[in-house]
Every structure is written in C-alpha cells, then in structure tokens.
Amino acid sequence: MNIRIYYEDTDAAGVVYHANYIKYLERARTEFFRAHGFLVASLAEEGFVFPVVRIEIDFKSPAYHDDLLAVETVPLRTGGSTFTLGQRIVRQKDGKLIVDGIVTLACINREHKARRIPSAIRRLLISLTAAN
Numbered sequence: 001m002n003i004r005i006y007y008e009d010t011d012a013a014g015v016v017y018h019a020n021y022i023k024y025l026e027r028a029r030t031e032f033f034r035a036h037g038f039l040v041a042s043l044a045e046e047g048f049v050f051p052v053v054r055i056e057i058d059f060k061s062p063a064y065h066d067d068l069l070a071v072e073t074v075p076l077r078t079g080g081s082t083f084t085l086g087q088r089i090v091r092q093k094d095g096k097l098i099v100d101g102i103v104t105l106a107c108i109n110r111e112h113k114a115r116r117i118p119s120a121i122r123r124l125l126i127s128l129t130a131a132n
Helices: 018-035 040-045 119-131
Strands: 002-004 052-059 068-078 082-091 097-106
Touching (some): 018 052, 018 068
Antiparallel strands (some): 052 097
C-alpha cells in the first residue's frame, strides 16, 4: 500500500511525526485483508474483531513532506486466536527503510472475549507465512 506524506503528517522539524506511522501500519493491515477478500468492517459485524495487543517499531530513517512511502505487510506467525505480522515502511524513490515493525493482533468477539481466528483467515495467514 502506498502513502503520500502531506504537511499535516509532519512535526515542527519537517519530518513525519512518529505516531503517524502507527496509523499507516493500521491502514496497511486493513488493505492487506481487503486485497485478500476480507473486509474488516464485515468481519466486525460477524463478531470478529482484531485489536492490536503488541507492537514493536524501530524507526530507521525519517520520512519527509511529499515522500511516497510503500507499506509492506507479511504474516510471521499464526496461533489459535492471535497472529503476528511483519510490517515495513520504505521510501519509494530510494528504497530507504523508514520503519520496521512487528504487530501482534488478537481475535476477539463483541464482548471482548478471545475467540479462534476464522478458518479462512487462518488458512490465508498460514499459506502466506509459508510463502515467505
């Protein structure tokens, strides 16, 4: 998924404000599922919600106003009710790594109780993990 950096994304020093990277990673996870035929809103309506339970981010290099960034998302591990994704943000014009992250999500129901990941999503995550 691509993200264009706008003035509103930057801080007083002219670089992307660190908290915005979490938003970019969130958007990319949503688009990852959409690209594989799963709509996050539809899953929530069916009682499958995926909150972040752990996130690790290494800020490698700054991004600036008008940069075009690519956000990559790949499955790393899949359990019964949790899964972990690797996410990277790279500047397109020079391939520079901006952010390297690992995000763990849980599958919960509307009552915030853990539940098993839907089998179709589980199969997808496992198949893509094996492909990496």
